[in-house]
Amino acid sequence: MIDFKEFNRRLLENGLGVFADEFQRILEQRFHQRYHGELQHWLQAVAALPEIQADRIAFGDSVSIDSTKPIDPQDKQQLLDCLELFHPWRKGPFNLFGINIDTEWRSNLKWQRVLPHIQPLKNRKVLDVGCGNAYYGWRMLAEEPRWVLGVDPSQKFMMQFLVMKHFARDYPIDYLPLRGEDLPPRMAAFDTVFSMGVLYHRRSPFDHLEELKQCLVPGGELVLETLIIKGEANEVLVPADRYAQMRNVWFIPSAATLQGWLERIGFKEVKLVDLSQTTTTEQRSTDWMRFHSLADYLDPIDLGLTIEGYPAPLRATFTAQNPK
Numbered sequence: 001m002i003d004f005k006e007f008n009r010r011l012l013e014n015g016l017g018v019f020a021d022e023f024q025r026i027l028e029q030r031f032h033q034r035y036h037g038e039l040q041h042w043l044q045a046v047a048a049l050p051e052i053q054a055d056r057i058a059f060g061d062s063v064s065i066d067s068t069k070p071i072d073p074q075d076k077q078q079l080l081d082c083l084e085l086f087h088p089w090r091k092g093p094f095n096l097f098g099i100n101i102d103t104e105w106r107s108n109l110k111w112q113r114v115l116p117h118i119q120p121l122k123n124r125k126v127l128d129v130g131c132g133n134a135y136y137g138w139r140m141l142a143e144e145p146r147w148v149l150g151v152d153p154s155q156k157f158m159m160q161f162l163v164m165k166h167f168a169r170d171y172p173i174d175y176l177p178l179r180g181e182d183l184p185p186r187m188a189a190f191d192t193v194f195s196m197g198v199l200y201h202r203r204s205p206f207d208h209l210e211e212l213k214q215c216l217v218p219g220g221e222l223v224l225e226t227l228i229i230k231g232e233a234n235e236v237l238v239p240a241d242r243y244a245q246m247r248n249v250w251f252i253p254s255a256a257t258l259q260g261w262l263e264r265i266g267f268k269e270v271k272l273v274d275l276s277q278t279t280t281t282e283q284r285s286t287d288w289m290r291f292h293s294l295a296d297y298l299d300p301i302d303l304g305l306t307i308e309g310y311p312a313p314l315r316a317t318f319t320a321q322n323p324k
Contacts, residue, residue, distance in 0.1 A: 001032065001035075001043070002043070004023075004027065004176070006174060007023075007149075007174040007176065008020055008023075010147055010149075010172065010174055011023070013147075014125055014146065014147055014189075016187075016189050019184050019187060019189070022184040023176075023184065026178060026182050026183075026184070027176070027177075027178070030153070030177070030178055030179070030182050031155075031177045031178070035155060036155045036156070039155055042085070042086070042155070042156070042159045043159075045081075045082045045085055045159075046082065046159060046162045046163060046166060048078070048082075049078070049079060049082055049163065049166050049167075050072070050075035050078055050079060052067055052071060052075055052079070052097060052167065053067050053069060054066070054067055054097075054167040054168060055067055055068055055069075056068060057167075057168050059138055059139055059140075059141045059142035060142070061093070061108035061112075062092070062093040062094060062095045062100070062108070063092070063093075063094045063095070063135065063138040063139065063164065064094070064095040064096075065094075065095070065096050065097065065164065065167045065168055066095070066096075066097055066098070067097060071097050071098070076097060076098070076099070079096060079097065079099065080099055082163060083096065083099060083101065083163065086156055086159050086160050086163070087288065087289070087290065088104065088288070088289040088290065088291060089101050089103045089104065089133070089160065089288040089289055090103060090104045090105055090132055090133070090157075090289060091103055091104075091105050091107045091132040091133050091135040091136070092105070092106075092107060092133075092135050092288075093106065093107075093108065094135070094164070096163075096164075096167070101288050102286045102287065102288055103135075103286065103288055103289060104283060104284065104285065104286060104288070104289035104293055105282065105283050106281070106282050106283075107135050107136065108139075109282050110196070110225070110276075110282075110315075111136060111139050113274045113276060113317065114196075114223065114225065114273075114274065114317055115143075117271075117273035117274065117317065117319055118192065118221065118223050118319060119192065119221050120143065121140055121143035121144070121145040121192060122143060122144045122145065123144065123145065123146050124145050124146060124190075124191035124192050125145070125146050125147050125149075125189065125190045125191050125192075126140055126145045126147065126148045126149070126190060126191065126192045126193075126194070127149050127150075127151070127189075127190040127192070127193045127194070127215055128140075128148065128149070128150045128151070128193075128194040128196075129151055129180040129183075129193065129194065129195045129198060129211075129212065129215075130151070130152055130180060130195060130196065130197060130198035130201075131150030131151060131152045131157075131175070131194075132152055132154070132157050133152075133157040133158075133160035133161050134148075134150040134152075134157075134160075134161045134164075134173065134175055136150075136194065136196065137150045137173050137175075138164065138168075138173065141171055141172075141173060145172070145192075146172065147172045147173075147174075148172065148173040148174070149173075149174050149175075149176065149190075150173070150174070150175045150176070151175070151176045151177075151178045151179070151180060151182075151183065152175070152177065152178075152179075153177055153178060153179045154177070155177050158175055158177045161175045162175075180195070180198065180208065180211050180212070181207065181208075181211055183211065183215060185211075185214055186214050187214060187215050188214065188215070188216065188217050188218070189215060189217065190215050190216055190217065190220060191216075191217055191220050191221070192216075192220060192221045192222075192223065193212050193215050193216050193220065193221075193222050193223070194223045194224075194225075195208070195212055195222070195223070195224050195225070195226075196223070196224075196225035196226075196317075197225060197226065198226070199224065199226040199227075199251075200226055200227045200243075200249050200250060200251060200252055201248050201249065201250070202250065202251075203250050205250075205251050205253075205261060206261065206264075206265065209224075209261060209262060209265045209267075210265055212224075213265055213266060213267065213322055216322040217322070218322060218323065218324040219321065219322060219323075219324040220321070220322045221319060221320070221321055221322070222262075222267060222318075222319065222320045222321075222322065223317065223318075223319055224258075224262070224317070224318045224319075224320065225274075225315060225316070225317045225318075226258070226315065226316060227249075227252045227313055227314065227315055227316075228252060228253060228254060228255050228258060228275075228314055228315070228316040229252050229253070229254050229311050229314065230254065230311065230314065231254035231256070231257070232254060232256055233254070233256040233257055233260055234256075234257055234260070235253070235254040235256075235257055236251055236252065236253045236254070236257055237251070237252040237253075237310060237311070238250065238251060238252075239252075239308070239310060241308070242308055243306060243308065243310055244294070244297040244298075244306045244307075244308070244310075244312075244313060245292070245296070245297045245306075245307070245308075255272050255275070255316050258316070258318065259272065259318070262318065262320050266322075266323065267320035267321060267322065267323075268320070268321045268322075268323050269319075269320060269321040270318060270319075270320040271318060271319050271320070272316055272317075272318055273317050273318065273319055274316065274317040275314070275315075275316050275317075276314070276315050276316075277312065277313070277314050277315075278294060278312070278313040278314070278315055279294075280293075280294050280295045280298075294313070298312055
């Protein structure tokens with residue numbers, strides 16, 4: 001079982017030791033007592049990864065880990081088997097010792113849209129809520145933050161993170177298998193908080209926004225990316241059942257509505273910094289995500305609609321400031 005010693009050490013290093021007992025309690029409730037039936041098998045696979053010297057690490061469009069020395073073919077096959085064990089790979093891409101993981105999402109495209117609009121991450125404490133396998137967290141390291149903490153309840157995505165961490169150990173990034181609502185309230189601990197692709201999965205969007213706000217230091221920045229619809233203030237889509245075949249989509253507001261929600265929660269300087277239609281160039285099935293993807297969720301006659309007849313996915317990124 002994972003002991004989270006490195007995370008606890010970094011809590012202390014970043015002046016957050018007061019929350020150590022609370023995190024231990026939450027992890028006991030949400031992880032140690034509710035772990036996936038395959039978790040022990042997965043952890044054994046990660047522990048058995050070969051000790052390949054990683055001396056070329058780059059946090060570019062493809063998070064890349066490589067070696068200047070030749071890789072033993074048996075070690076490379078063992079690594080490939082481990083990576084395939086953790087299918088599907090949603091966020092990426094990654095490249096490990098020449099193995100190109102072409103993920104469902106070309107997440108580098110979203111990061112290119114977001115990065116120019118946010119405050120510099122250098123020396124900042126960063127929280128990524130709903131981080132998936134922490135692709136964006138690895139990308140953030142190129143900006144030299146003090147610490148990146150990703151949280152996501154998916155234990156399989158945590159395994160994908162641990163594979164990367166096995167070879168890139170000396171970087172200030174940690175992962176907790178928790179939901180955003182599990183975090184200690186009123187932490188006021190992080191300079192930048194990301195929530196990308198989470199809001200529409202929450203039954204109460206206001207609770208989510210408040211939780212994010214409570215994680216921020218006074219003057220800290222929220223970076224919020226989510227589905228929206230075209231429309232005026234106070235317009236919200238509430239799917240009757242599924243949206244683009246996703247069951248857990250509850251509220252999709254217009255951009256004006258979402259700006260109003262953020263201001264109602266108490267955020268200042270709310271700005272819509274990017275608006276992008278999701279395309280099958282950015283989200284698609286690959287050898288590393290062999291299930292249905294966006295092309296299967298759109299109306300084959302009218303690509304501007306989902307197969308349920310709702311507007312096709314349109315994504316907005318907002319930045320907002322927590323008042324000082």
